[in-house]
Amino acid sequence: MTRKIAVIGAGLIGRAWALVFARAGCEVRLWDLDPNVRARALDELAEACRLSGEDASALAQVTICADMATAVDGVEWVQENGPEKLEIKRQIYADLDRMTAAHTILASSSSALLASHFAEGLPGRARIIVAHPVNPPHVIPVIELCPGPDTAPEVMERAEVLMRAVAQVPVRLSREIDGFVLNRLQAVLLAESLRLIEQGIVTPRGLDDTITHGLGRRWALLGPMATINLNAPGGVKDYLDRYGPTMARLSDSSARGEAFTERAAEIIAADLPGPAQVPELSRRRDARLAELGRFLRDNNE
């Protein structure tokens, strides 16, 4: 039986989700509050397919709906991509909870708000989760699945199964934490990077080269745990015995929030392509990420 999915919000993230579900054979109902966004959505989806070198025939699976109630009627999963404003999210979830059947999972793409913020007190809070993607999810597969305090364990199980069925890579968090995992890791790396740049130790492009031609290349194949597991003859415990004290010393002197300065922003902006190039560079990024994704899939372990 064809899976029925609703995607709420048809901006960049919502459209990428629609593509993820459609290319996996789901029937996708896409809705946005803004009629202009709805009107353009299918053309923009076709353009996203062209850029990422994907078969646009999957878009026949996508129906643009004129209202939210129609979009969510009878679906097994709602992927919500509304604004990151608590009052708006609360209203959306109150509506979704009322409009959908008890077996429907309500998943938010939120990166800043936690389910406990917007699901609190709702009758259906056991079926509300965060399914946090990376921009854009049709070319970057990881999805952080984060329960709220009242989310039912079987909802998390079903969420994991669905994400795998649509060829994404779910990562389950056991409980809520500010920033989830991915943005916490990104934040510490950015803080240290900004300070090294502001101190003039390295240029912004030099810092980027350190990652793209160094750590990032390794991390595209092996995560940081698998990496250190291979960097000492006796595996990860041997690594942490040998290098843990050094790594601890380096992290003790690492930068924190104070590194996010205006001056660091100025230095970085002066070394990188300007805002006028952002749209074209973003399209190239997505095309290259899609290529890399195919390479990694074909060269998987």
Place this chain on the structure above:
Amino acid sequence: MTRKIAVIGAGLIGRAWALVFARAGCEVRLWDLDPNVRARALDELAEACRLSGEDASALAQVTICADMATAVDGVEWVQENGPEKLEIKRQIYADLDRMTAAHTILASSSSALLASHFAEGLPGRARIIVAHPVNPPHVIPVIELCPGPDTAPEVMERAEVLMRAVAQVPVRLSREIDGFVLNRLQAVLLAESLRLIEQGIVTPRGLDDTITHGLGRRWALLGPMATINLNAPGGVKDYLDRYGPTMARLSDSSARGEAFTERAAEIIAADLPGPAQVPELSRRRDARLAELGRFLRDNNE
């Protein structure tokens, strides 16, 4: 004219350096204190070529030398890969300084010691630098070039030119800092990862998936600065205006050295392949890194 290079130390890193220089057409003199290591070096180099899918004919450029003085005679660059022990390094650099001509650059692969630690007081300290590779440098191209306080600027210029000539990617640091850039970035990410794992928020494999299927995939193509430059319509300054406060908050609550606990090591070791699999997994890592390197070279901007 063929460039003449000496590589001192024929362990994993020294051999990888020998391969980097040889495949770029340099004449390489390889020496190790241990005669058994010297005797095996060419066979091990041939095996490294086989694993990384490279043409082993470059190995004809490599000569194994029976003593250090012969290896370094008349070379333009010495790449030293001795043990990370200060007294040993001091002795090696005193010897190298005496044995080599004034135009020869003396470069250390050291990750833990700085040039100021082992070049201090030597007549040739202006030509001594750190050229820090990532394990293993024949499949990961970044090289951190770090001057000591007395290193001449033209030595850094020549070092950068040579690294580009042998197809590595040099990153220049303006001055010494503990851990250089790469290991400082790795350390902050490891600290936060270990704490998230120890707290049970995410499993070690889940954490690795977050990177390999998320941030690492992006970072193999775009560094963290280029990434944030494309994650807001107005570029990096717009990004830092919008998300800087969130990233600052997350890094303010990030883990530091206290995260490197025995318990975290136990949890990680229990979730990953054991030490017996390290050699085979390392070989597969190198083969896959070589493949990925070719893919990235062919799909470069």
